[in-house]
Amino acid sequence: MKERLTAIYHTIGLPRLIIAGFLLLLLIIASGTELSVAGLLSDALVRIGQNGIYVLAMVPSIQAGVGLNFGLPVGVICGIVGALVAMEFNLIGFTGLLTALLLAIPLAVGAGFLYALLLNRVAGQEMMVGTYVGFSVVAGMCIFWLLAPFRNPAMIWPVGGVGLRTTLTLADTFGGTLNDFLQFEIFGLTVPTGLLLFYALIVTLVWLFFKTKAGVALEVVGRNPRFAAASGLSLTKYRTLGIIMSTVLAAIGYVTYAQSFGFVQLYNGPLMTAFPAVAGVLIGGASTREAKVSHAILGVILFQTLLTVAMPVTNQLIEGNISEIARVIVSNGMILYALTRATGGEQA
Amino acid sequence: MSVPVLEMRGISKAFFGTQVLKDVNLTVERGQIHCLVGENGAGKSTLMNILFGMPVITNTGGYEGDLFINGEKKSFDSPRAAIETGIGMVHQEFMLLPGFTVTENIKLNRELTKANPFSAIFGEKLETLNRAQMAKDARTALDRLGMTIDEWAPVAGLPVGYLQFVEIAREIDKENLQLLVLDEPTAVLTESEAEQFLEVIKRLAQSGISILFITHRLDEVMAVADRITILKDGELVSTGPKEEYTISQIAELMVGRKVDTASRRTRTRQPSDEVVLQIRGLRVNMPGETLRGIDLDVRKGEILGLGGLAGHGKVGLANGIMGLYPSQGQVLYEGRELPLNNTQAALKAGLAFVSEDRRGVGLVLEDTIANNIVLTSMQSQDRFLKPGFLKLKDEKKILEHAREFIDKFDIRCTGPDQIVRRLSGGNQQKVCLARAFTQQPKLLFVSEPTRGIDVGAKSRVLELIVELNEMGVTVVFTSSELAELRSIADRIAIVYEGRLAGFLPPDAPDVAFGLLMAGKSLEEVAAR
Numbered sequence: 001m002k003e004r005l006t007a008i009y010h011t012i013g014l015p016r017l018i019i020a021g022f023l024l025l026l027l028i029i030a031s032g033t034e035l036s037v038a039g040l041l042s043d044a045l046v047r048i049g050q051n052g053i054y055v056l057a058m059v060p061s062i063q064a065g066v067g068l069n070f071g072l073p074v075g076v077i078c079g080i081v082g083a084l085v086a087m088e089f090n091l092i093g094f095t096g097l098l099t100a101l102l103l104a105i106p107l108a109v110g111a112g113f114l115y116a117l118l119l120n121r122v123a124g125q126e127m128m129v130g131t132y133v134g135f136s137v138v139a140g141m142c143i144f145w146l147l148a149p150f151r152n153p154a155m156i157w158p159v160g161g162v163g164l165r166t167t168l169t170l171a172d173t174f175g176g177t178l179n180d181f182l183q184f185e186i187f188g189l190t191v192p193t194g195l196l197l198f199y200a201l202i203v204t205l206v207w208l209f210f211k212t213k214a215g216v217a218l219e220v221v222g223r224n225p226r227f228a229a230a231s232g233l234s235l236t237k238y239r240t241l242g243i244i245m246s247t248v249l250a251a252i253g254y255v256t257y258a259q260s261f262g263f264v265q266l267y268n269g270p271l272m273t274a275f276p277a278v279a280g281v282l283i284g285g286a287s288t289r290e291a292k293v294s295h296a297i298l299g300v301i302l303f304q305t306l307l308t309v310a311m312p313v314t315n316q317l318i319e320g321n322i323s324e325i326a327r328v329i330v331s332n333g334m335i336l337y338a339l340t341r342a343t344g345g346e347q348a
Numbered sequence: 349m350s351v352p353v354l355e356m357r358g359i360s361k362a363f364f365g366t367q368v369l370k371d372v373n374l375t376v377e378r379g380q381i382h383c384l385v386g387e388n389g390a391g392k393s394t395l396m397n398i399l400f401g402m403p404v405i406t407n408t409g410g411y412e413g414d415l416f417i418n419g420e421k422k423s424f425d426s427p428r429a430a431i432e433t434g435i436g437m438v439h440q441e442f443m444l445l446p447g448f449t450v451t452e453n454i455k456l457n458r459e460l461t462k463a464n465p466f467s468a469i470f471g472e473k474l475e476t477l478n479r480a481q482m483a484k485d486a487r488t489a490l491d492r493l494g495m496t497i498d499e500w501a502p503v504a505g506l507p508v509g510y511l512q513f514v515e516i517a518r519e520i521d522k523e524n525l526q527l528l529v530l531d532e533p534t535a536v537l538t539e540s541e542a543e544q545f546l547e548v549i550k551r552l553a554q555s556g557i558s559i560l561f562i563t564h565r566l567d568e569v570m571a572v573a574d575r576i577t578i579l580k581d582g583e584l585v586s587t588g589p590k591e592e593y594t595i596s597q598i599a600e601l602m603v604g605r606k607v608d609t610a611s612r613r614t615r616t617r618q619p620s621d622e623v624v625l626q627i628r629g630l631r632v633n634m635p636g637e638t639l640r641g642i643d644l645d646v647r648k649g650e651i652l653g654l655g656g657l658a659g660h661g662k663v664g665l666a667n668g669i670m671g672l673y674p675s676q677g678q679v680l681y682e683g684r685e686l687p688l689n690n691t692q693a694a695l696k697a698g699l700a701f702v703s704e705d706r707r708g709v710g711l712v713l714e715d716t717i718a719n720n721i722v723l724t725s726m727q728s729q730d731r732f733l734k735p736g737f738l739k740l741k742d743e744k745k746i747l748e749h750a751r752e753f754i755d756k757f758d759i760r761c762t763g764p765d766q767i768v769r770r771l772s773g774g775n776q777q778k779v780c781l782a783r784a785f786t787q788q789p790k791l792l793f794v795s796e797p798t799r800g801i802d803v804g805a806k807s808r809v810l811e812l813i814v815e816l817n818e819m820g821v822t823v824v825f826t827s828s829e830l831a832e833l834r835s836i837a838d839r840i841a842i843v844y845e846g847r848l849a850g851f852l853p854p855d856a857p858d859v860a861f862g863l864l865m866a867g868k869s870l871e872e873v874a875a876r
Contacts, residue, residue, distance in 0.1 A: 208738070208740070211740045211741055212738055212739050212740055212741070213726060213727065213730070213733055213739040213740075213741065214739070216719075216723070216726060216727070216741055217727055219715075220712060220715075220723055220727070223712045223713075223714050223715060224708075224709075224711070224712045224713065224714075226672075226705075226708055226709045227709055227710070227711065227712050227723075229672060229691060230670065230672055230691060230701060230703060230709050230710075230724075231691070231695070231723060231724040231727050231728060232671075232691040232692035232694075232695045232696075232724075232727065232728050233727055289714075290714065
């Protein structure tokens, strides 16, 4: 029994136990205030489903040896384009959602391939280059949003009639499609069943991938490129595969995120998408060189719950609104903490 | 009797509850060469870390026991304190700045300076280097070692053997040096360099410097030691003057069982005359081990030994044929042309490779034993996969297979799930061999399989290679240790300056091998 417990302790790791303990403490404090604990947890569930796939997108890129995918916006943009086309044709509910996904995925494969061409040329500095690729793509797309040939009056600027608005609502098309699917309430806790099921589906697919021959090859390339070469594996091929997977997950992640959030934010909206995802996977116990699907799941649960619960609670306890500041400190602090611990894995 | 330079009394040390040293005593007299031998993990490095006050010791709760330098009780809290007391250390890895010259490296951080107007105002840090005097000192130190290299030569580009000497020159240039610790200094040296190295050590000892020499090579111990201390599992098992031991006794004491380091094996099957691998004009661009057009025939079912001095290209052969370094030329395998620079094709043809760079190329250190054993077969032969379109890996089969090899090869581990990084060098090498066995190759290249592993594992590794050969696999066995080549090879090819110098039978006299390795032709060798 004792050995079992130590084994569990070692797989979870001290930092995650501390965070979980802190969360529990926050919830206890929250129950003493006028805040509804069930409400907080409902919010947390939504945010977990909403951000889960972004965090998951980090796993293939880390495992392929490319590191954290700071260029997540590359995939996010593909997701946005998919969502916009679905909106343009006023496709409602699951039709809209599936159309958005079916458009976004091939776009993301193409964009991921081009992104991989670049990253394979700057081996060793993928994270730094990726960060700026992300920023540049977002900036470049600002021009596209202005020139894009969308005609749906709900999407373009009302006055001049040219270019897309900064924030578009999905309420009339496929906003909340997944969240509302089979949604139920228990003890005041709202469970977004469809959203969580969809997340579980994607997690299972990624998990299965790492059990296949190609998944194993991708991991070997990431862990020891020289060994991989000596086993006849093409480094470029599997690194490219990892980057494409990450980009496609980002695109799927965006469509999921947008339907839950209810809005599409253009222009500088996707600029910072990579950072909470990076923080999430790192909190989950991944390092820049080793990430498991379980890290992504645990990470998104801890990080998003912490954000949703900690902010209202601190606002209750401390005068003035510091929630936004606290959120930025927590999420960037986590990235900083994790990046300084490049060893990761068991020690993190 | 005079006061010993170093005396360690009752040293014990535990890391997180694991006892790595138990009540070890060690005494080094002035001008003595004291050899410290033991298997990997016997506690040699820990003992040296204690002597040097390395942070790894102080950070883990210090040690028990006493340390005396010249009869004075000391306890070093940093390597700097140890150095100031007159202890020098030459590490296994070189600690030299490649962009600096030999002199600059020798005098690093101990530069000789002279005053100038700026330094008069701004202080000592701005004094001019006294290059002439520095060069003179460096020259003296190099001369003491019998080194002819230019003291102004840049370190980058010097042969590996020379770097070792530069390191020693740096240590002996320190005026108060009393005790020099050499941690497996000959591991990276070729045989002739090692010989020169041992000469130098003897000379240093005669000049009054005590030497603590850690090595795996027992013949070196016999060649230079005055006194020998043997550690096993953190305990001192024996110590005494060299005359009291023979090589086989030391080996026995180290591993606690009888081993035969270099006995000729008896063959049960004879290799045929059929040529299985025909190499013509093979050039391999492997830095440091370039092959410049080699012609070589490998016969079916033999163990072909591949010898030669370091840097002459013997290691390049396997790396070139397996497609790890760019190569050109013609290679015929079983009569068909083998495409070069194509690892996948070589693997598919039934070739396997155990790399000389065990940790860099041979293993995925962060992965489990089981995965390391099956990875190559899974990827190049589609084995260990469940049937079906998805090609899912068959975990059960993988674990079963790994357990079988752990038993068969006597891999010391906690189970097939253990991470390979945690294994000792010898056990890591067994994992590499298990991977090659798993590929069921028809031809196996094995390069330097015994480098840096202990005597017990060494003989087991050689046994395994022979075992594979008995199963009908042709083996090309590259090694820097002649004794090893002679113990298992059927023929030995010597590589000199990237070309084939000639073949010798394993029972040819030492001198024949020496001459061939030094660039003499077979005719000249025969004339002797």
